[in-house]
Amino acid sequence: MPNNKIGGHYSQAYDEELQQAVERLMQMAQLAQQQLTDALTAFTSADVALAQQVKDFDRRVNNFEVDIDEHCLDILARRQPAASDLRLVLAVLKSINDVERIGDLAKRIAKALLKEEADSRPATSQLDALAEMGQKVLQMLQRALAAFEQIDAQAALAVLREDKAIDDDYARILQHSLSSMMDDAKQISVSMQISQVAKALERVGDHSRNICEHAIFLSLGRNVSHLSDEELQQVVDKKRR
Known part of the structure; x- marks a missing residue:
């Protein structure tokens, strides 16, 4: 069962400081999500102005990271x-790094369009494949953040398993791009561009998985980095008994 209670101390100010750390993380994540959504829209619709906006928007995400980092360090000092409070602060510090990287990856997608040659637009089928993969990535990120906010290890475990489908999408897009390059040298530029965007989306999936692992750490007090899905299931099930 999720346990989204934060605080419970004699000091209401301390409780508010802990809650603010999570709230600011969620605000930062909303910015990164919007940045990624806009980057995908810009790339698939060739909206150069929107792509430039995504690129310029990155500073706001970075500023959030600095603000939250300073807030958490102030709490530590x-x-x-101790105990669950320390886990919360550490989990937030780890998560803002992942969210910041997601913002960087959104900017990378936008820059792929800005660098695009006028006569090298991807085919509709290629753009559709990226859009489908992008929707899966955005949904995974949204659910990962919800699991973190609710401190729900079971939900986090379910979400991180979605990364396999994203990896499969990336593999299919990469294989198609390689085949296109081999069949027609004129497709090299477009195929490289598609592969670059797909790789960025695959990395967002990885960072979403990291956020799920941070949620499990926050909920159960176990560092579950580098564990297989089966081992993660055992950790969550053991704590539920």
Whole structure:
């Protein structure tokens, strides 16, 4: 069962500081999500103005990272948190790094369009494949953040398994791009561009998985990095008994 209670201390100010750390992380994540959504829209619709906006928008995400980092360090210095409070602060610090990288990857997608040659637009089928993969990535990210906010290890476990479908999409797009390049040298530029965007989306899936692992750490107090899905299931099931 999820446990989204944060705080519960005699000091209401301390509770508010912990809650603010999570709230600011979610605000930062919303910016990164919008940045990624806009980047995908810009790339698939060849909207250069929107792509430039995504690129310029990246500074706001970076500013959020600095603000949250300073907020968490202030909590560590003044409150000297322990147990679940310390896990919360550490999980937020880890997660803002993943969210910041997601913002960077959105900017990379936008820059792929800005660097696009006038006569090298991808085919509709290629753009459709990227759009489908992008929707899966955005949904995974949204659900990963919800699992973190609710401190729900079971939900986080379910979400991180979605990364396999994203990896499969990436493999199919990459294989199609390689085949296109081999069949027609004129397709090299377009295929490289498609592969670059697909790789960025695949990396967003990886960072979403990381956020799920941070949620499990926050909920259960176990560092589950580098564990297989089967091992993660055992950790979650053991804690539920």
